[in-house]
Amino acid sequence: MQSIVTRAVSVIAVAALALLGGCAGAQVKTEILIWHGMEEQLGEAFGELVKQFNQSQREFEVKALYKDTYPEAMTSAMNAYGQKNRSHPHIIQVYEAGTQSMLLSGAIVPIYRLMQQEKIAINRADFIETVTNYYSKENKLYSMPFNSSTAILYYNKDIFKKAGLGDKPPATWQDVETMSRKILAAGAATCGFTTPSSSWTMLENTFAWHDQPFATNENGYKSVDTKLLINSDFGLMHIRTLAKWQKENIFMWQKEYTVGGGMERPERKFLDGDCAMLVWTSEFIGLQKKPFKFNWGTGQLPHWGPLYPKANTILGGATLWVLREHEPADYKGVAQFIKFIAEPRQQIRWATTTGFVPITKTAVKNLEDDSFFKKNPDKWTALSQLLNAKPTPNSRGIRLGAYKKVREVIEQELESIFTGKKTVKEALDTAVIRGNAILKEFGVTHKPWPDSI
Numbered sequence: 001m002q003s004i005v006t007r008a009v010s011v012i013a014v015a016a017l018a019l020l021g022g023c024a025g026a027q028v029k030t031e032i033l034i035w036h037g038m039e040e041q042l043g044e045a046f047g048e049l050v051k052q053f054n055q056s057q058r059e060f061e062v063k064a065l066y067k068d069t070y071p072e073a074m075t076s077a078m079n080a081y082g083q084k085n086r087s088h089p090h091i092i093q094v095y096e097a098g099t100q101s102m103l104l105s106g107a108i109v110p111i112y113r114l115m116q117q118e119k120i121a122i123n124r125a126d127f128i129e130t131v132t133n134y135y136s137k138e139n140k141l142y143s144m145p146f147n148s149s150t151a152i153l154y155y156n157k158d159i160f161k162k163a164g165l166g167d168k169p170p171a172t173w174q175d176v177e178t179m180s181r182k183i184l185a186a187g188a189a190t191c192g193f194t195t196p197s198s199s200w201t202m203l204e205n206t207f208a209w210h211d212q213p214f215a216t217n218e219n220g221y222k223s224v225d226t227k228l229l230i231n232s233d234f235g236l237m238h239i240r241t242l243a244k245w246q247k248e249n250i251f252m253w254q255k256e257y258t259v260g261g262g263m264e265r266p267e268r269k270f271l272d273g274d275c276a277m278l279v280w281t282s283e284f285i286g287l288q289k290k291p292f293k294f295n296w297g298t299g300q301l302p303h304w305g306p307l308y309p310k311a312n313t314i315l316g317g318a319t320l321w322v323l324r325e326h327e328p329a330d331y332k333g334v335a336q337f338i339k340f341i342a343e344p345r346q347q348i349r350w351a352t353t354t355g356f357v358p359i360t361k362t363a364v365k366n367l368e369d370d371s372f373f374k375k376n377p378d379k380w381t382a383l384s385q386l387l388n389a390k391p392t393p394n395s396r397g398i399r400l401g402a403y404k405k406v407r408e409v410i411e412q413e414l415e416s417i418f419t420g421k422k423t424v425k426e427a428l429d430t431a432v433i434r435g436n437a438i439l440k441e442f443g444v445t446h447k448p449w450p451d452s453i
Contacts, residue, residue, distance in 0.1 A: 029061040032333045035077050036093040037070035037318065038147070042286055045353050053340045060333035070095035070318055071404055074102075081107050081323055088323055090334050093146070095318045096134060097403040100220060102321050103142060104401065104446040109322040109331070111338065112140040118335035122342055126360045130386040133396035134315050144320040144338050145359045147350075149283040150313040151205040152381045153193075153302060157295040159276040162188040169277075169299025173241070176277070176302050180250040183276045191252040192245070193277035194266040198253065199410040201279045201301075203230055204314060206238060208395040209301050209385070211311040220399035224443035228435045230410065231428035234308070240424045243417055253418035281316045282382035285355030298381040311395035313385040317356060352376075357383045401442030406435045 038046050043066055050064045067073035073093060080088035094102055102108055115122050124132060124141055135143045155169045160179070163186040170176045180192025195201045207214045212234045217223040229235070245251035252275055254266045270278035273294065278284075279301065303310055320341075322334055340346060347363035350356060352372065358364050364383065367373060373380040389395070400406055413431035416422040422430070 027058060029059060030330060030333050032060055032062045032091070032330065032337060033089040034062060034064045034091040034093070034320075035067045035073050035089040036064055037067060037073040037095070038093070039066060040287070042147070042283070042354055045286070045350065049341065049346060049350065052346070053337055056340065057336065060336060062333075062337055065089070070098075074098050077323065078105065078107065081325065084325065086326060088325070090326055090330060091320050091322055091337070093318045094143070094321050096315050096397070097407060099135060099143070099319075099397070100224070100399045100401045100403065101442075101446075103137065103399075104224070107323050107325075108142065109324055110140065110142040111144050111322065112142070114322055114331060114335050115338070118332055120335050120339050122339065126362055128357075128359055128361060128364070128386060130312050130391050130396070131315065131357075131359045133391050134399075135319050143322075144342070146320050146341065147283070147317040147354070147356045148315050148319075148359055148386075149281045149317040149356055150315060150382045150385055151201045151279060151301055152282050152385065153299040154270060154278040154280065154284065155297055155299060156189070156270070156273065156276050157297055159183060159188045159273065159294075162186060163276075167297075169297060170302055171300070172305050173302045174305065177245065177250055180245075180276065184249055189274060189276040190249065191269065191275040192250040193279060194252040194254065194269050194275045195279040196266045197280075197411070198414045199407050200316065202238065202242065202414075203235065203410065204398055205301060207234070208311060208314045208398075209303060210234065210308040211392055211394045212308070213394045214398055215400060218393040219397065220401070221393070221396070224401055224439075224446060226400060226439050226443070228406070228432045228439070231425070231432050235428055236424060238304075239414070239417065239428065243424055246418055253414075255415060281355070282357065282379075283317060283355045285378065286353070287355070296378075298378040300381060300385055310388060311392050312388045314395065314397050315386075351379070355379070355382075357386060400439060401446055402438050405438050409434045409438065 034050070036043070036046060047064060050062050053062055067076050070093065074095070077089055077092040127145065131145045131148050132141060135141060135145055153169055157167060160166065163183040165179055165182060170179050176193060183189050183192060204214060207230070212232065213219065213229050215229055216227045217225065220226040242251050246253055252266070252269060254269065267278055267280055267284065269275040271292070301313055320338070342360065344360060344363045344366055347358045347360055348366055351358040351363065351367065358367060410431045413422070413427040417424055417427045
């Protein structure tokens with residue numbers, strides 16, 4: 001009996017060892033966590049990109065977690081980082097307005113340093129200069145450009161046809177006025193054009209497009225001791241024109257407001273056919289759940305003409321920042337994922353399935369060789385603006401600290417103009433005073449930090 005028991009125990013022991021051996025052979029993947037601010041279609045497209053990376057190798061498992069809007073995602077990540085218990089993500093998606101705050105946060109691992117450490121080469125020269133300028137310091141890449149967009153013009157071709165305007169968008173602001181008047185006279189729409197986020201479209205991008213300084217010290221690139229310049233002659237002229245047009249229904253300003261649990265935004269007026277044109281992000285193309293109900297097209301952001309040089313517009317969207325205070329071994333996976341999304345195949349997939357632009361010259365060339373932009377001219381518009389000219393100190397970007405707060409101040413003062421509470425000069429002067437106070441406080445409390453892991 002004992003021999004039978006002994007044999008049984010031996011069999012069980014062997015089986016257990018085999019089982020343990022099998023478990024030991026199964027590799028446990030290192031988890032890499034990303035927090036982002038893209039929902040619905042864009043979130044799904046990002047999820048597919050993450051899935052492709054996870055299937056491409058067996059060592060790492062990237063998990064993407066949606067954390068509401070870009071500002072909320074950034075705030076949540078920095079709060080988690082501050083707890084110093086490694087509850088924060090490895091990678092955080094931060095919108096372009098947060099660039100200066102991230103650079104001086106003391107919480108980041110610069111992309112150039114990460115890739116050097118992991119001995120992974122990324123050809124910075126292959127990136128589109130307008131993109132890398134926004135996220136670089138001293139010609140070194142600090143965050144990974146990812147979902148990049150810019151402000152463009154959308155127009156309703158059906159309304160244009162009804163008003164006898166043909167099939168081409170306006171090229172200048174003078175064209176916008178002329179076309180809007182014809183549209184209104186024909187009863188084809190109740191307003192010429194509208195825009196959400198007036199600061200980003202009507203000031204930030206419009207200043208860059210006309211090669212006008214938005215702030216001192218090269219828009220904040222040279223120093224945190226920076227002051228706004230939006231009450232310049234150019235700013236006063238442009239906003240005065242908008243205020244005049246608003247009274248004539250050429251331009252429709254509308255504040256965002258909550259309705260039925262959601263946000264009512266100015267772009268709704270375009271989608272519903274009330275406004276013939278919309279100035280908004282190229283990302284808008286990829287945000288639509290359903291196709292447009294009308295024939296539509298895109299055009300470059302209108303320009304005031306030869307009196308001002310035409311430079312390039314600046315970025316919207318977001319970029320990927322790597323955070324410190326994780327296990328050293330984790331950063332190998334982070335670097336591998338960064339390398340993966342920079343590859344032409346992923347760039348092409350991302351650009352063709354969203355409204356974002358490809359960020360590398362190789363990806364652009366491959367798309368051109370495949371006639372993608374000829375077949376999809378509306379997706380070329382944003383890229384044509386970013387590639388229009390070599391970026392200047394006025395058009396390479398806006399690098400201001402606490403810029404979310406500054407932008408909110410600008411929006412508030414623009415609202416006071418369009419609601420008739422202040423004159424254009426009074427409101428822009430006030431925006432400069434209030435915004436400069438925020439910038440001054442940021443400059444006092446934020447100093448450069450070491451950029452090692």
